[in-house]
Amino acid sequence: MPEKAVIRNIHLTLIRYSHYDFAPMKRVPSITSPIISITRKASKSLYRQVYEGYRKAILEGSLRAGQRVPSSRVQAAELQVSRIPVLNAYAQLLAEGYFESRVGSGTVVSRSLPERSGAGQAGRETSTKRTSTRRAISKRCAKLPARERFFAGRGLGPFLASQVSSEHFPLRIWNRLVTRHARRTGARTLDYGDPMGLKELREAIAGHLRTARGVRCDASQIVIVSGSQQGLEITARVLLDAGDRLWIEEPGYAYARGVFEFSGCKIVPVPVDEEGLNVASGVKKCRNARAALVTPSHQYPLGVTMSASRRLQLLDWAESNRSWIIEDDYDSEYRYESMPVTSLQGLDRNSRVVYIGTFSKVLFPSVRLGYIVAPEDLVERFLAVRFAMDIGPATFHQAVLADFIREGHFSRHVRRMRAVYAERRSVLIQCIQEELGARVEIGGAQAGMHFCMMVKGISDREIAERAAARGITLVPLSRLYYGKAMRQGFIVGFGSTPVEQIPGAVRELRNAMAN
């Protein structure tokens, strides 16, 4: 049979290779006493027992490099087993390089194995667990804050931001699309897809962004990512080197800032006031920053909308300074008192804005889909970075989401949720005003799924601790400052709390603030 012949041929080549680098012959005693034992009662095959017995003996140092191994015939007789499992075990040990075989000298323990001493091996086994000192990792990683195992899970109380009302998601429709695509999945969709993302989805998103967000874009500029975090990560890599300076909003979103800190960027905190990022202050602090990271639609955490004049000032700065603007439009879909404010990207005439959005808040977090709108001339560089990071996004749910948007379910869902959140928001504001009155001031409630509740003359961290004791997680505003905290307050989310639970939750909050 030619096939067999070919394989044998290769195998011979292998064995020839393994001889290429011999140490000078030393006199080493051959193995006399039985080195391995087997049991017929074990669930392991005889072959496996012989193989593992030898391997263990070699690794633990009880068999030494160059020691002659009994012939398979002798070993089989010693163990009182047939010769086949012994032959198979020897072949495996040869293939893996524990044994070597040489014409004339039979099979020996591989001479190139480093020395192992039995005692040393046994002692080393648990060394990691014993050492209490931390082993050296990268400096950049050592600086990263520790993470809770379960991120933003349920059970964190009624006021956590970035929580969506999952009960309102049209799961029946979504699952119908999932099932439909499962039926349609063919061999083609199993292959690597376009690293930029599925064309149908990119077209659907471009269409949505043009009409709903005033973004000037074409599907070819869209990069599908796993959420805004990955969007920021890719953007940071395309635009910034370690040491480059970046304007961030003060206070701002710590996870976004973290992406740039991890890249080694120098952070320039620029204060946010009621009109958004104070551009003049940024220019004064560091005119030559390479980029600015902003949330103009609904600033996180203060909730303010960047005014038209600040938008134009920022664009002018970017243009004259050849800097970039990174617009994180994380929850712009919901706006309550006016029409949605169009994106900063849509005002830009010089392609200086990278626009980033996510479906985590408007659909559901575990879908892990978001997008970047890259400037036209940088699309190819975004592609290169996206590919280098993780090849590309999974295909299946991109196709599901494309249909969800194209068939109108997406806009219906957004309309419906706008009403749901609007109700929760106004009930929450009303309850807060009734229960807490003048002790707090609400800001940034025009959009999104959270607002900011300022307090005065009291430590927000202290209240947060007291609230935590009552099972209410509150994120203190003072924690979201990069530098010194200028205001005290809380991020109050209302995405996941049903209307009927709000009055009780606010009473609990009042009690936490009182005692």
Added chain:
Amino acid sequence: MPEKAVIRNIHLTLIRYSHYDFAPMKRVPSITSPIISITRKASKSLYRQVYEGYRKAILEGSLRAGQRVPSSRVQAAELQVSRIPVLNAYAQLLAEGYFESRVGSGTVVSRSLPERSGAGQAGRETSTKRTSTRRAISKRCAKLPARERFFAGRGLGPFLASQVSSEHFPLRIWNRLVTRHARRTGARTLDYGDPMGLKELREAIAGHLRTARGVRCDASQIVIVSGSQQGLEITARVLLDAGDRLWIEEPGYAYARGVFEFSGCKIVPVPVDEEGLNVASGVKKCRNARAALVTPSHQYPLGVTMSASRRLQLLDWAESNRSWIIEDDYDSEYRYESMPVTSLQGLDRNSRVVYIGTFSKVLFPSVRLGYIVAPEDLVERFLAVRFAMDIGPATFHQAVLADFIREGHFSRHVRRMRAVYAERRSVLIQCIQEELGARVEIGGAQAGMHFCMMVKGISDREIAERAAARGITLVPLSRLYYGKAMRQGFIVGFGSTPVEQIPGAVRELRNAMAN
């Protein structure tokens, strides 16, 4: 209604804010001639036309900061429309900061808007497209190689590596699991999941790795990622800083190397011979490297398996030098002439090995699921980096894959594919030996879905070019060297080529090599 009252209250606050920073009053003429025009035939609402008309006039500079806006009554009369759309448009322009209104002075174009000149604006519109010079991006990104838009797609010929036989994937079973999970999906699964990955999947993977790969691990050490590329990315961040030295295999896998180069690591290429990475040579070149990146089961591209002695040498080096080993076990499931060789991680007694695997090759590429096995004491740091990069993996297909493994479909599929690939491999080797004979030498065919075909006295890039003209993509071995190419040859994949197409493909290859 209390709700309305609350909202009005906030709105008033908003307007109050917008007054906080006025420029000194200047005399600016009020608007006299009609600045906007509307048409009743347009699909846009009257409100939208008024809003956009003003916005455009302001952005283009035909309306200047401080100019008085006609009252809504006057404007409505001028346009011959009802007052409601004008009032709505004015409210939006006020909310966005294009207008400002002040007791006593009526509504004016916002004074804080930067100067816009009509001519300048029009000229700037197309500036990006006109400038042929590239705009400044990060140096690290500028160095990244350009990417083909479609990665490893079909139609690249019969010999491309990393291609799987998608037709053999049990899609019916997979899709049944998808449909089952679609029915089961509840609000809980829509929430953010564990950043480390779904517990059920991590347990299934740990079980598989312990038995099939001899990996010593527990589910708590598994980090679910989107494939080996992201696995390498996360590992690089945990372990290495810019400037740290890393041993890589020479020749080696360029995309993996790229992850570390992008991080700013210094690459130390260490030659690979028939026993795998030459550890002694690595020690001689740079003993103090922080880490070594290896593919011990089936070296990419040469296909050799790292010998037992090299494995032990490498582990000894890592232990004595406090360095890390990154084991990329990208296609270890298929082994043809012996039992699978257990992982390097399984030999390690000091938790110095980070083990990375992927489902891209054993299931299908677009599933985008892989895993890291992190050393126990570093789990928390891997979690921190994973979270910082992109929060966590999408939940749905993790659940599907967990069932696929637990219900035995995974091991059945692997067994079946081992037979399929074994046949393709032996037919391919036979055809190459018949058609090309002594002109080539095959190496590294013991495992995986590709082997290496060496050529002598001829440029592999030249042959690759000729083959490309015949529609056959061949990856030249010489391209996979970081330094000077020491051997010429090709990576020959057989994952996606049915047996009956192999003889013809090899004849084509012979013709490409002949002329």
